[in-house]
Amino acid sequence: EAQVTQNPRYLITVTGKKLTVTCSQNMNHEYMSWYRQDPGLGLRQIYYSMNVEVTDKGDVPEGYKVSRKEKRNFPLILESPSPNQTSLYFCASGTGVMTNYGYTFGSGTRLTVV
């Protein structure tokens, strides 16, 4: 089944403890992206990647890191999480901006930083 898999689904952590949220897609998509969703703010893009070893900042990149060493994986790293990073996170993938099919989203990771 074509899908984007995020792990974990739920995570509660403490301020300052490094964490990684994994994202993997099995559709050979070139484009991958991370978003955070907060009430009343919709989805805001954190980072995106057009291909392996190519990453760019989105609208809210502060406090996050990403890497794209392989086409299928795009992990989101929080080096020193803070409570304002408590949010619902989504990973998405697609064939790029010329796609006719839109993007495929993962099921989300609900992160709480205390």
Place this chain on the structure above:
Amino acid sequence: SQQGEEDPQALSIQEGENATMNCSYKTSINNLQWYRQNSGRGLVHLILIRSNEREKHSGRLRVTLDTSKKSSSLLITASRAADTASYFCATVPSNDYKLSFGAGTTVTVRA
């Protein structure tokens, strides 16, 4: 920054009625997409319309695009309880690669 803004923020309709929501955006686009999200779950792509297209249909969905007004509308005909969800428009600018979302419209379909 958010590119698209949906209107209204919330919509409540009776089953069988049509639901219309609008999206306005700020800069020139390559394409505009509509997504549905059920209560905290992942987003599901509904339809994509390119900047050189004016109208597109998919099942009970109809999307229009007016690039002169920088606006789009999504019409859901003969709504069902299962259409209860949040609907988001998202745009890809003509000079960039980012897919940017609006804050969404929450649709409630009453049985």
